[in-house]
Amino acid sequence: MKVTMNSTHRRLLLVALLILGSGIGATIWYARYHTQVAAAPLTIMDFDTERDKSFILDIFKNDWYWLVSEHSTDFSPEYMLQNRASSKAPEHVGNLTIKVGYVDQEPVGFVAYYKKSFYDGFILFLALRSQFRSKGYAYQLLQHAINDLKSRFVTKIRLVTRTVNAPAIKLYTGIGFRETDRDDEGFVYFQYDAQR
Numbered sequence: 454m455k456v457t458m459n460s461t462h463r464r465l466l467l468v469a470l471l472i473l474g475s476g477i478g479a480t481i482w483y484a485r486y487h488t489q490v491a492a493a494p495l496t497i498m499d500f501d502t503e504r505d506k507s508f509i510l511d512i513f514k515n516d517w518y519w520l521v522s523e524h525s526t527d528f529s530p531e532y533m534l535q536n537r538a539s540s541k542a543p544e545h546v547g548n549l550t551i552k553v554g555y556v557d558q559e560p561v562g563f564v565a566y567y568k569k570s571f572y573d574g575f576i577l578f579l580a581l582r583s584q585f586r587s588k589g590y591a592y593q594l595l596q597h598a599i600n601d602l603k604s605r606f607v608t609k610i611r612l613v614t615r616t617v618n619a620p621a622i623k624l625y626t627g628i629g630f631r632e633t634d635r636d637d638e639g640f641v642y643f644q645y646d647a648q649r
Contacts, residue, residue, distance in 0.1 A: 493556045495593045500551035500563070506534055508560040509553075512580045519618060520578055522640070539567045539577055549577065550601065554594050561585040564594040566602060569611075574602035574647070576612040579621075591624055599628070603647045610645040 500509075513520060513530040521528050527541060538545045548568070554561040562581030569575050576598055581591055602610055612630070614621045616639050626632070630643035 493588075495561065495590050496555045497552050497594065497597050498555060500534070500537075500553055502534065505551075505553045505560060505563070509534060509551075509563055512563070512582065515583075516580060519615065520580055522638075524638070533565070539565075539575070550598075552594065552597060552601075554581075554590055556585070556590070561590050562594060564598045566598045566610075568602070568605060568607060572606065572608045574605075574607035574610040576610060579612075586620070592628065595624065595628060599645065599647065608646070608648050610647055612643050612645075613640050614643070615639055616641045 510530055529541070532538065532541060533549065534551070536546045537549045537551065538547065539549045545567075549565055550567060551563060551565045553563045560582070562585060563578065564576065565578040566574060566576045576595070579591060579595055579598075581594075599610060610630075611633075612625065614625070616622075616635060622641065625643050628645075630645045632641055633644045634642040636642075
């Protein structure tokens, strides 16, 4: 007995093979991406001036537009790092926590944050070197900052980014920040409810 396939059966078989191929391709991509991230774990360390200053200043040099508002004419990354200060106001000296992420003893990025008041925290900077983006390191640095602020009894955490910074907005909303405002100067404001 000879089995023949009509055109409907052939189409169904073709669709099934395409779905199977897509599933295999997605599985290979997922395994490759997650193996790459897992093979290079992030170590988060306290900022050390000798070890980390030039690396962070280089990030500011390369990504100034993304990190600093053009209206912040008196901001100095050197002052921030030297004084661990969120601003040049004398009462802010020492209020900034700076953590640096390392992969295989190579600096990847940093996060800087502080308590604005007893229950309010603010993430001032989150930045990575370009070759380390889209690997999950920003998420890990951000989550570390959130957990640290929560351990200090912070109930609300705020941050600001540019409205055109789609990767940052995706990261912030994905981790649980909600948009609270947008201004006419191109900035979007977020808040995280740390009581969850």
